[in-house]
Amino acid sequence: MYTYLDRPATVSLANRNRGQRYVVHAHQVDRVATFAYIHELASPVIYAPSADHPKFEIKTEKAVVYGLYAGEAAVTADYAVYDPQNAANPHLFSDQGSKARHLAVVLNQYEAAKILGEPFSTSADELARKIAEREGAEVVVMKAGPIGALVLYQGHMTFVPSYQTSYVFKIGSGDIFVAAFAQGWLEEGLSPHDAAERASRATAFYVQERRPATAQELREFRPSPVPVGEKNKRHVRDGGxxxxxxxxxxxxxxxxxxxxxxxxxxxxxxxxxxxxxxxxxxxxxxxxxxxxxxxxxxxxxxxxxxxxxxxxxxxxxxxxxxxxxxxxxxxxxxxxxxxxxxxxxxxxxxxxxxxxxxxxxxxxxxxx
Known part of the structure; x- marks a missing residue:
């Protein structure tokens, strides 16, 4: 794990990593960015980080890369999954010198439109294809909120549903989707569609239970897909x-x-x-x-x-x-x-x- 840490974040991460399950490579900074939410759907209050965030230069076989609010990372990988993670100012994977032979970009329509300078009314299908072309991405997963997600792979578009839950805890749900997709695609060799479908279920488990699922829990978790009726199909298809x-x-x-x-x-x-x-x-x-x-x-x-x-x-x-x-x-x-x-x-x-x-x-x- 490569990240920036200040003193409180170092203590927090050490407590979470007591079993030494992963190795942490950190740049120590005076203050990292922190976020506060009045409720899970509110725009966060962002407490600004210190300015001194040196750039990461990373070479690895496989990487999951989250866009940074402060600092930069140039990642060279054989396989990479990238999520811009910055609604205010999202960047392309390649903007900071990153490159991968096999790249999957996971983002939502708002981020894609902002990156491309397209109207926010542009269809998810069109945005996904333009992102793939711009980045040379092998896979683009375009999240479309409660409707689900579109998965573009080898020129073909497939649909992955979202799932209904009894409770919705949204903070961190996007991180869970990316991590679960990466686990399936990078580590287990699942197809992009199957990896995205499992990621959608993993996200549903997380927002309902407020914690990530174990492998066994995820295998047994079978939530109901969000139904999409004719009115909404017309809206998505032709702007009804x-x-x-x-x-x-x-x-x-x-x-x-x-x-x-x-x-x-x-x-x-x-x-x-x-x-x-x-x-x-x-x-x-x-x-x-x-x-x-x-x-x-x-x-x-x-x-x-x-x-x-x-x-x-x-x-x-x-x-x-x-x-x-x-x-x-x-x-x-x-x-x-x-x-x-x-x-x-x-x-x-x-x-x-x-x-x-x-x-x-x-x-x-x-x-x-």
């Missing part, structure tokens, strides 16, 4: 309408409004059209806002309801949506017992964790 989610919830205090804003941002980032009455209609007299809110509900495909506080308007909107047969995800961390009985009994998807509520909403939308 996205699924529309009505965002129900109170917005009368700063805390309530913050949750609404975070939910809007997270759902939009996952390619849903969000019909938020706060943003589309706003506050006002009952004779004005109620009809406008209900018109948005009629237009929606499903509902995410923020239930903490049991706001009367939100409760009414949930009942209205259920009467129309729309799926409802009910997110509440603090409500218990009798207050939840009607929602549980009417078939709402009950969730107590924010990131899980967002992904449950996306999975329900994907099935349309």
């Amino acid at each position: 309408d996205r699924a529309k989610v009505y965002l129900a919830g109170p917005f009368f205090t700063m805390g309530q409004l913050w949750v609404v804003e975070e939910a809007l941002r997270a759902l939009s980032a996952l390619d849903l059209e969000v019909l938020s009455p706060y943003h589309r209609v706003g506050p006002g007299e009952a004779g004005v806002v109620v009809k406008a809110d209900l018109d948005l509900l009629d237009e929606s495909d499903l509902v995410l309801a923020i239930g903490d506080g049991m706001d009367a308007g939100t409760v009414f909107e949930v009942g209205y949506a259920k009467a129309q047969g729309k799926p409802v995800v009910f997110y509440a961390e603090n409500e218990v017992g009798e207050d939840l009985k009607m929602f549980q009994g009417s078939g709402c998807h009950m969730v107590r964790h924010f990131a899980t509520a967002i992904y449950r909403t996306v999975w329900e939308a994907m099935a349309l």
